[in-house]
Amino acid sequence: MGIQQTMQRFARWHIWLGWLVGVPILMWTISGLVMVAQPIETVRGDHLRADPALIETAGLVFPTRIGTARSISLVNQVDGPAWIVTEEDGGQYRYSATDGTLIPPVIEDEARRIALAAYAGDAALETITYFPSDVVPGDLRLPTASWQAHFADGTNIYIHNSTGQLLAVRSSWWRVYDFMWGLHIMDLQTREDTSHPVLIIFALLGVIGSLLGCVLMFRRRKAKVRVKAQGQD
Structure with a gap:
């Protein structure tokens, strides 16, 4: 098979691959552009998080009847400092750091x-909603019982039901970013699988199409130089 015939075949393959992977490539480009339009700190809602108050450690009481623990941390909460205890089975509980007693789960008034206290924006708080662990909001995706505080600017703040800790801050821009991320990795269901056959196949086809385009570009350039030289003769 001659070089000319090979190039013609490459050209046909390049065209067909262009039709096949054109839409995914456009989708990757647009979603990537949207994702870099704002700093990642803005996407994460760092500007909407209020800085926690410092903890005065004098006089703190450590809980003594907690059994075996995987980790223990000291945090400052709206009602004072508390110990967050993660037990061996992964369960989390909080204890008062002033008297060592177990603090019950968060109720609506405390969630509010x-x-x-955690929100640094200017919008009004509109709703407080409880979500059990088997009903997970789309912008949280953590199998944990939580409270959702929805603000007028579209911000959702999620609070752990057992510990009162801040689970996540989800702004309107975060939800746009999250959707674009799902498009980018071709996983709109969990938006976590970055290595699945569909993505790998289309990426591989895109690479092959690009390589064919590079080969054809240099071949056509050579052909133009040859035609120009013949014209000068």
Whole structure:
């Protein structure tokens, strides 16, 4: 097979691959552009998080009847400092750092106060909603019982039901970013699988199409130089 015939075959393959991977390439480009339009700190909602108050450690009481623990941390909450205890089975509980007693799960009034203290924006708090662990909001995707505080600017603040800790801050821009990320990795369901056959196949086809285009580009350039030289003769 001559070089000319090989190039013609490459050209046909390049065209067909262009039709096949054109839409995914456009989707990757647009989604990538949207994802880099804002700094990642803005996407994460760092500007909407209020800085926690410092903890005065004098007089703190450590809980003594907690059994075996995987980790223990000291945090400052709206009602004072607390110990967050993660047990061996992964369960989390909180204990008062002033008297060592177990603090019950968060109720609506406390969730409201936690959200207002954690939020650094200017919008009004509109709703407080409880979500059990088997009903997970789309912009949280953590199998944990939580409270959602929804603000008028579209911000959702999620609070751990057992510990009162801040689970996530989800702004309107975060949800746009999250959708574009799902498009980018071709996983709109979990938006976590970055290595699945569909993505790998289309990426591989895109690479092959690009390589064919590079080969054809240099071949056509050589052909133009040859025609120009013949014209001068």
